[in-house]
Amino acid sequence: NAGVTQTPKFRVLKTGQSMTLLCAQDMNHEYMYWYRQDPGMGLRLIHYSVGEGTTAKGEVPDGYNVSRLKKQNFLLGLESAAPSQTSVYFCASSALGTRNSPLHFGNGTRLTVT
């Protein structure tokens, strides 16, 4: 049982380049989330999805887009990367949403934008 899988694990981008981070979960969870983790800032929610075909903005959505075309996958896109987007990105899923159930996290993608 893989749980939540994120690809890639590491990536270096130049300013202005684009990329997509892929998250896949095999737990049949309805809810999926993208967070970023920065030193001294804890985790901050970027976007989330409450089910296939839905997306919603979190706390820090600017510069990112997401798509949930299939229930098991949640994609995070950076259209034009900026140095401020250097961070560790975590995907998470939840069976019933954070009000009723915990999050299951992937192991993260470390992104550096130069």
Next chain:
Amino acid sequence: SQQGEEDPQALSIQEGENATMNCSYKTSINNLQWYRQNSGRGLVHLILIRSNEREKHSGRLRVTLDTSKKSSSLLITASRAADTASYFCASQQGAQKLVFGQGTRLTINP
């Protein structure tokens, strides 16, 4: 800032001792969750305590919640080297809003 606060930021104790970490938050909550993060890994859920609960146990872990003081604590008893990690609290504040603290780095010395 919407971020919760954790205290202490870092804690170093000897193996076998108990470790206590504290968390404060700023608004009413539905639940409070504790997570552990080992270096270079994702967060792992430890305990979820609902706003109408005051204490919860899981193995060597004990979590308390005081909604009147907007605070929670995590106690790890009889610590082991494998408990070395960062610990985060997260307060559930409505919809899908889960606000994480900045974490406590716990080091268990053999």
